[in-house]
Amino acid sequence: xxxxTQAPTSQILAAGRRMTLRCTQDMRHNAMYWYRQDLGLxxxxxxxxxxAGTTGKGEVPDGYSVSRANTDDFPLTLASAVPSQTSVYxxxxxxxxxxNEQFFGPGTRLTVL
Amino acid sequence: AQSVxxxxxxxxxxxxxxxxxxxxxxxxxxxxxxxxxxxxxxxxQLLLKYFSGxxxxxxxxxFEAEFKRSQSSFNLRKPSVHWSDAAEYFCAVTPNDxxxxxxxxxxxxxxx
Numbered sequence: 645x646x647x648x649t650q651a652p653t654s655q656i657l658a659a660g661r662r663m664t665l666r667c668t669q670d671m672r673h674n675a676m677y678w679y680r681q682d683l684g685l686x687x688x689x690x691x692x693x694x695x696a697g698t699t700g701k702g703e704v705p706d707g708y709s710v711s712r713a714n715t716d717d718f719p720l721t722l723a724s725a726v727p728s729q730t731s732v733y734x735x736x737x738x739x740x741x742x743x744n745e746q747f748f749g750p751g752t753r754l755t756v757l
Numbered sequence: 758a759q760s761v762x763x764x765x766x767x768x769x770x771x772x773x774x775x776x777x778x779x780x781x782x783x784x785x786x787x788x789x790x791x792x793x794x795x796x797x798x799x800x801x802q803l804l805l806k807y808f809s810g811x812x813x814x815x816x817x818x819x820f821e822a823e824f825k826r827s828q829s830s831f832n833l834r835k836p837s838v839h840w841s842d843a844a845e846y847f848c849a850v851t852p853n854d855x856x857x858x859x860x861x862x863x864x865x866x867x868x869x
């Protein structure tokens with residue numbers, strides 16, 4: 645059982661380039677989330693999806709977009725990357741509302757130069 | 758808006774000693790409360806959670822946490838730490854929706 649997979653593991657990207665971080669879960673969870681982790685700030689929610697076909701904005705959504713075409717996949721796109729988007733990105737999923745445990749992927753380390 | 762404060766950025770503890778990590782939240786009602794652990798280079802793993810009922814909750818790896826409503830706190834404890842407990846620990850809270858708010862984290866170093 646893989647749980648949540650994220651790709652790529654790490655990436656160095658030139659500023660202005662478009663980048664999509666991939667996230668796939670095989671647990672048939674309804675809810676999925678994208679967080680960024682920065683030193684001293686903990687994890688901050690970028691976007692979330694309560695169920696396939698719906699998405700919502702988190703705490704720091706600017707510069708990012710998501711889609712949820714099906715239950716398993718929740719890609720995060722940076723349309724035009726900027727250096728301040730250098731971070732570690734974590735995808736997570738949960739069966740339903742936040743009363744349930746969120747399961748985290750291994751993360752993607754993104755560097756924007 | 759709710760917030761989560763972890764006052765200690767870094768704690769060093771000797772192997773076999775006790776450990777307590779502090780967490781305070783700011784929210785009008787009692788939220789759902791969680792502690793997660795992140796080992797180096799890994800994602801987050803749930804240690805324990807509190808929704809209601811008994812204010813002392815047991816988790817995995819020998820951890821426990823106590824909810825104190827009067828202090829808006831949810832401190833994590835372990836009676837005797839092992840070298841493998843060296844990690845970063847995050848407190849998280851949520852009201853009754855889908856979104857978790859995380860504290861900034863506490864890094865635990867275990868010395869032999």
